[in-house]
Amino acid sequence: MAELNASGSGLTLLDFAKRTDPIGNHQVIAELLHQNNSILDDIVHTEGNLATGHQVSMRTGLPAVYWRKIGQPTPKSSSTTAQNTFPFKMLKANSMEAADIMELGGNVDQARLDALKSHIEAMNQEYTTAFFYGDPSTDENEFRGLAPMYSSLSASDEISTNVLNAGGTGSDNASIYLIGHGLNKVYCAFPKGSVAGLQHEDNGRFDFNDDNGQLKVYQHTLQWKSTLVVQDWRFCVRICNIDVSDLAGGSAADLPELMIEAMDLLPNLDNACFYMNRKVRTALRQQTRNDVISGGGLTFDTVAGKKVAHFDEVPVKRVDALLNTEAAVS
Numbered sequence: 290m291a292e293l294n295a296s297g298s299g300l301t302l303l304d305f306a307k308r309t310d311p312i313g314n315h316q317v318i319a320e321l322l323h324q325n326n327s328i329l330d331d332i333v334h335t336e337g338n339l340a341t342g343h344q345v346s347m348r349t350g351l352p353a354v355y356w357r358k359i360g361q362p363t364p365k366s367s368s369t370t371a372q373n374t375f376p377f378k379m380l381k382a383n384s385m386e387a388a389d390i391m392e393l394g395g396n397v398d399q400a401r402l403d404a405l406k407s408h409i410e411a412m413n414q415e416y417t418t419a420f421f422y423g424d425p426s427t428d429e430n431e432f433r434g435l436a437p438m439y440s441s442l443s444a445s446d447e448i449s450t451n452v453l454n455a456g457g458t459g460s461d462n463a464s465i466y467l468i469g470h471g472l473n474k475v476y477c478a479f480p481k482g483s484v485a486g487l488q489h490e491d492n493g494r495f496d497f498n499d500d501n502g503q504l505k506v507y508q509h510t511l512q513w514k515s516t517l518v519v520q521d522w523r524f525c526v527r528i529c530n531i532d533v534s535d536l537a538g539g540s541a542a543d544l545p546e547l548m549i550e551a552m553d554l555l556p557n558l559d560n561a562c563f564y565m566n567r568k569v570r571t572a573l574r575q576q577t578r579n580d581v582i583s584g585g586g587l588t589f590d591t592v593a594g595k596k597v598a599h600f601d602e603v604p605v606k607r608v609d610a611l612l613n614t615e616a617a618v619s
Contacts, residue, residue, distance in 0.1 A: 324609035326417040333476040343478035388505035417610040439527040455542035457532030469524035526551040536572040566611040
């Protein structure tokens with residue numbers, strides 16, 4: 290069934306042979322394409338208040354107050370608010386594999402699980418990428434990510450207060466994000482009446498029909514309905530324009546100084562965390578190495594049984610979905 294196997298959409302006999310040892314037993318696969326996207330462990334989720342999106346209210350202005358003399362009347366005043374709706378989008382995948390190939394070797398469950406794991410990893414990577422880079426203006430099926438929201442250094446844009454410039458130009462830049470997780474801050478929502486996170490449906494073994502005939506297949510269906518909600522833009526800071534080519538040289542941006550500035554921009558640091566890719570995190574550790582002797586720099590604490598780097602008590606985590614090829618923000 291050539292159509293089923295085209296473009297990697299199903300396992301061929303050659304694919305299956307690469308996953309079995311010489312006597313036909315299923316081998317453990319080295320997952321070289323897996324990424325470390327630890328932000329998925331931190332994102333707060335809540336049920337949306339609409340079936341198609343999540344609507345939030347934000348205060349945009351405080352009421353006027355007045356100095357008055359005793360007995361003098363006081364004008365009435367009120368605050369101003371605005372509403373914003375974040376539409377839900379759906380990420381979906383089908384794992385469909387030929388039954389006769391899955392049944393080779395006699396361990397159908399293990400073969401199907403192996404195929405499913407790769408789809409789950411792909412879903413996790415795509416969701417994390419959308420969390421930062423999703424842009425409905427280029428793909429209407431994506432929700433809007435942080436990079437398009439925090440995309441200007443112009444003083445005329447209020448949110449630009451929380452966009453810090455590391456000085457890089459060109460198209461080999463990276464970013465660090467400081468995010469304060471929580472309801473009324475930065476979080477994700479799922480459709481009203483549904484459930485959060487990645488949903489899995491085992492469709493079992495059935496007949497697949499197309500113009501070339503019929504084939505017995507096994508299928509898993511995966512879907513993820515969600516949206517990113519930035520209810521209070523002050524709880525995210527983007528340090529942009531980190532020139533990657535300069536990180537190994539003497540002209541690199543001063544990452545600790547920028548991170549200190551970012552921390553002071555958040556209203557509070559409750560449930561806050563820094564996120565950066567591997568290359569930037571390595572450069573940060575190198576820049577702070579000499580400070581450790583004098584009591585500064587990075588420290589490592591145990592969180593949920595794992596060693597997690599901290600910068601001035603704020604966790605620092607790696608997100609491989611963050612790019613080293615960002616265009617300069619202006």
